[in-house]
Every structure is written in structure tokens, then in C-alpha cells.
Amino acid sequence: MQFANKTIDLTQPRVMGILNVTPDSFSDGGRFTNMDAALNHTKQMLDEGADFIDIGGESTRPGAADVTLEQELDRVIPVVETICREFDCVVSVDTSKAQVMTEAVKAGAGLINDIRALREPGALQAAKQADVAICLMHMQGKPRTMQHNPEYGDVVADVLSFLQERVLECEKVGISRDKIILDPGFGFGKNQQQNYQLLACLQQFDQMRLPLLVGMSRKSMLGNVINRDTKQRLAASIAAATVALMQGAQIIRVHDVAETVDAIKIIQAVKAI
Template sequence: MTVLDLRNCPPAGTDISTHPLARALAARRPVVGGILNVTPDSFSDGGRFDSLDRAVAHGCTLAAEGADLIDVGGESTRPGSRPPTLAEELARVVPVVEALAQRTPVPLSVDTSRPEVMRAAVAAGASMVNDVRALRSPGALEVAAELGVPVCLMHMQRSPETMQQDPRYRDVVVEVRTFLAERMRACLDAGIRQEHLVVDPGFGFGKTPAHNVALLASLDGLHSLGVPVMVGLSRKSVLGQLTGRTAQAPGGTGRRPHRPVFVSSAPASIATLKDPS
């Protein structure tokens, strides 16, 4: 599950009478998004949607089941994973975004760190960038500013290949908040509007169970940054650690991810799930 509060961050130029996210937020109801991984090796659904037809069909299913936002990603960020080549990521993501943009009015976000993929996906119909590397890849910050779409900045210690190899912090809450504040400042200096910024503490990305719990208990400190906060817990080991239930492995038959009831206690308006029904 990913929870995102956009009440202070309406998309630029939004017509509140027609934009589904704006309508939902104006009604102060939760906005539910669906996660569409078009990768061969993601944690819970690797390979299930690695053909265009299956990916588009699943995206349409997410929309039909009530998703207000669909997040499309072509790079697995499970612990130990290696990034695809640029050509592989473009080939995975862009056709899916383009096809979904033609088939559903549900807004699309692209989960990528590469400026080339950001540019191509937005041109194909995506209206948000979700970056686990917080726009630190060469050229990403400049392209995100040029595109003018909302951006989610996530904290991750090291890289997916090494992030779970003995992660350590002096004070995880302070260090994550400081990192996100610094990335926000870099975005503002680059010309990205504050109302287009979202932050994500990166549960499970270079964190132990104790780090995850500490961050979850301190979400108010992140909200003090003055931008929406995204919290990702979908089918990850961290969710099993927090709930005492085993996270679903790839190819598992369980249809829905665990849904942590504690998320509702945080000021949040958008939840993105593998299966939003």
C-alpha cells in the first residue's frame, strides 16, 4: 500500500470538475491507486505483466476496480536487483503508458529514475514522476523541472543492489527527514514548484524493521515539510514484519496485499495498491 496526501498539492491547471484526483480530494475521500510493475523480477508480481497485452489488460482492470491513479514501473527495486538497460526500461514502460492513456482517463504516473524515461513517459501520457532515487541521477532534476509534472522524492540508503546489507543510522527519522528536505531544496532551486513535490520515507529501502517502525511513528515530522507524504508498504517484507504476517512471494496465489489499519491514522488521501479492489 502507498498512501499519498495531495490535499495541499492539486495538479497545475486542474479543472476540479473533471479531474478524478481533484474530485476525490475535494470530496475528502481516500484516492486509491494501482501499482503496475512491467518487470520480470519485481517482488510480488514479477513477470506477470511483462507483455504489452497483459500489462494493459491489468491496468484496465485496476481502473475498472476503482483505481484513481496507476503507477507504471519498468525497473525492479527489490533488494539485490540490478537496473535494466535504458533500452529495456523504455521498451517496458512507454508502450504501456501510451496504451493506457488511450484506454482510460485514470491519471498515470511513471516510476523511474532516468530522465529519458521520464520524458518519454510524460510524452506518452503520464502526468507524474515517482523516483526512488529522488532525482539524483544525472539530468533527472533538470528534466523533471522542464516537464512541470508532480514528482515524488523517495529516500533510499545506497542502491537496490546493496540497500539491505546492514543498513545503519544514528537517527533514522532525523536523517530521512534531512535528506528529503535537502532534495526538496534542490528541486525548488531547479525551478520545480513546491506544490508539485511529494516525499516518501522509503519503507523497506535500506531500513531494518526497527527503522520502519520508527519512521511510521514519526510521519508527522515528515508532514511538517509542508508537502504530501507517500508511504509504500505493498506486499513487502516490511508489511509482514509490522503485521506479523508473511509477505506474499512472487507467483503467490493471494489476490490482495495485506492492508495495515494503522495507515488511516496518518493524514493521507491517496493509497496505491497492487490490487485496489
Template sequence: MEPCPTVPNSAPSSAQPCAPASDHATNQAAHQASGQRGAPAIWQTARHALSLQRPLLMGIVNLTPDSFSDGGRHASVSAALRHCEQLIGEGADILDIGAESSRPGSAAVPLEEELRRLQPVLAEAVRLGVPISVDTYKPEVMRAALALGADIVNDIWALRQPGALQAVAEHPRCGVCLMHMHGEPETMQREPLTGDAVATVQGFLAGRAQALRQAGVAAERIVLDPGIGFGKTVAQNFALLAQQTRLLQLGYPLLAGWSRKSSLGAVTGRDVGQRQAASVAAALLAVERGARIVRVHDVAATADALKVWQAMQAQGQDGGAEQWR
């Protein structure tokens, strides 16, 4: 995929320029290009303003020994950085680095251990020229990561931990992704959500976004994630995909995280290492229904699929697909 359209907020970047997210007139003019009514067309982050005029790929970098998908494979600093560079080469627009597993049944990691895993990798990753997201719910980790140059806080708890909302609100520009989770990772699948999952997720995310806005965080900094696989049944996860347009009514860009999830295994019968095709299919369906960021392990395969989708979309845009003839 082409480089992610962005304009740096500070240091020079190799990415392609676009209008700054702080330019509200530009944002309003481009809202429709984001594919969501009223949603910002730019995701403001600490160092980059990311255009959402095309779907963005967020590549997953797990530093944990117990991740459900690739635990232990990138535990050393050198291995993690090689993986970061590989994902960028495959087309990742954003890297999402996590040092604590959130798989069902996982236990919390002590603060000191999470920082020990994260900080040396993050200190080097911020030099790679793409926005860096940090997957954490601890405010101490958020502050440490932002101080090292991270661009985005990706929080499975949607800033509900004490001090987390303040850690984001006190930063002038960092992006934030708010996710819905029913329960907590260690127990969430024992007693999953009941009732209308889409309505519950919609109401929850609306409330968390409102809390951030009331704390002074600009709408352009906020992205929402329905939390596929976090305390939900297989049917509820697919209902969230089928009815994703209901979540677009909230007026914020959506991130979809279907990669290698157990719901895909439930419908395909595939083990976690054999879910690439299902993951790509789910990512495309999410994009087709308005998601602007997809969080994936298999960046190259998803990038190729999105190129095909974009070529098809171009057919309806003044014959834009003529280039492929």
C-alpha cells in the same frame, strides 16, 4: 471509492472536477482539508490536478519479469492493459507503471530495455482516463514518458541521477514523487541505514524538495515518500510509520508504500503472496497518520478498508455518517 476529484489541464476527463491547482487562492483555502499543516491540498500533475481532500489509491502495474511481488504476470502489452483496467475498476485513482524492478538485490535494467517494456503500455494507458505515474529514475525515460502523456514521475532516487531534476523542472506541470532510499537496490539491505531513521529521512526529503523548489518547481507538484523497505531495518520502517507526523512537518503531501513489503512478512510470518491483510492494515495506519496517497497492489481490498475509515471519519463531520443508518 468515488472517482478521484480532478480537473483536467488539457483533454477532457471522466473524473469529477475540482479547483485547478494553479489557483493558489483555492489551494490556500483548502490546505487544511489535505490533513497536513501547510501542505498543498491539490497534487498538480501534467494533465490532472488531483484533490487530496480524501486519500488517493495508486495502483501498482509492474512490467518487470523480476518484481518481488508479481514479476512476469503483466509482461505483455495486453496483459498489462487488462491489469490497468482491472485496477481502475477496483477503485484506483492513479496508476503507477514501472519497467524496472527496485526490489532488494535487483540489478539495473539497460535504458533501451526499460523503454522497450514501458512505451507501448504507456501509449495506451494514458487513454484510460486516470493519471499515469511512471516509476523510473532515468531522465531519458522521464522525458520519453512525459512526451507520451504521463502525468507523474515517481523516482526512488529522488531525482539524484544526473539530468533527472532538470527533466522534471523543464516540464511545466508534471507531478513528482521524491523517495528516500539508503544505498541502491542491489545492495541497500546489506548495509541498512543506522541511527535515527526518521530524522535522516526527514532531512533528506527536505533537501530534495528544496532543490526542486529552487529549480522552479511549484510546491503543488511535489509529493514525498519515506521509502519503506529501501535500505532500512524492520524497526526503522515501523518507526517511520509510528512517527510519520514528523514528516508532515515538511509541508508536503506524503505517499505511503507498504504493500506486500518484507517488513510485513517479518512481523506476520507470511510469504509475499499472503500479505494482503497486513498491507491493508499498514495502508490504513499510514492514512490515519496523515498520508494522502497509498501505493498498493490490492486496490479493491484497500478501497473497501478506506470506505470504512471514511465512514468513521464522517461521524465527526456534522453527523455525516447518518446516511449509513
């Protein structure tokens, strides 16, 4: 798949390293708001085997406060510019704002990762004009309220239907399918049972014949089962990633890159038999 000027083979599982340049993200808020810290962490994740660095300037944890356009631009764009200049990797920008998408791609980003699936004003046109890869994620509600009693008729069918609809909307404005990645949105407007129903049935997303990105790293859907806080969820994160990869997920979005890369090597050894 083409990501700006870089091609990545998604027939092999790939790792997306998380770089939150926010003060309030659920797991690592405040750790990488300094440029030196962000660059050092980027280098570490790339050395450990990440193919993508996903940069987010607005926390999307449940209950998170909104961030202004100016705040997000100030947080994200200098980091995107510097990483694209210093490192050979695909930079992904985790945003729903059209102007942030536009400026991040100008700065070198090769992937727009939108939790709102290009539903914000101007986002579809901005993504079309940017002419880079796009990840469309399913979310019910908004980050501030999304975990307040989410309801579905059939969570797998409903998420599939939503993503199919968003792909059609992309195609209507001229975004080709070969630029689209899908994300079922674990933890975004789903309760515990709904998250695990999605994970158990992830293979059903193969019917869309588009690359699948999943992000469960350190999330509460894991912590609630093992009764551990965010810093003690590594084993659970690897287990969830393994389940997803065995069902065909192509990109795993994680905090712990080295350990996820090791898990992928074992999965590939099993699949090679």
C-alpha cells in the same frame, strides 16, 4: 493537485495501483509484461477505484539487477502511451532515468515517481522541463545493496532531513512545491525496526506540508512479522495502509486496489464522526 491535464483532490485518500512491466519484481514479476495483460490489469484496478496507475520497468527489490536505458524505454513507453489513450486516469512512471521521464511524459504520464529523488544525472532538469508532478522518495544506498546493514542516527529525523534537502534542490531549479509529493521509502535501505519506527511516527511528516505517498504493499517488513509469503500478505498490507492513512498519508501505493479502497471507506467514516 494538478497531474498534467487532470486534477485530483488529495484532501481525500487516493489509491495508486501498481503495474510492474518487469520480469523480476518481487511480487508480480512477469505477470504484466504482455500488453494485453497490462491493459486488463489496468482496467481492473481502475474499476476497483484506483486514481493512479504506477508503471515501472525496472525492479527495485533488494538485490535487483540494473536495467539499461533501452530496456526500460522499450518496456515502459508503449504501455504509458496505450494506457493514456485508452483510460481516464493519471499515469505515474516509476523511474530514475532522465530520458525515461522525458519520454514517458511525452507519452502522457502525469507523475514522475522517482525512488532516487531526482539524484541521477539529468533527472532534476528533466523533471523541471517535464512540468508534471513529482514524487521524491528516500532511499539509503542502491537497490542491489540497500538492505546490507542500513544505519541511521535517528531514522525519522534523517529521512525528514533528506526529503527537505531534495525539496530545496527542486526549488532551486524552478520546480514549485505545489508539484511535489513525498515518500519516506519503506523497505528502501531500512531494516525491520527502522521501517516500523517510520510508520509509527509518520505524522511527523506533516510538518513539511506536502502530500505523502506510502508503499508497503506485500513488502518483507510485513512478511517478516506475520511469517507469510508475498501472496499471503493482504491483511497485513491493509493494516499497514490503515495505520498510514490514520496518520495523514494521502496516496497509498498497492497491489490490491479493491480491498484498500474498502479500508479507506471505513477510515473516512471514522474521521467523519
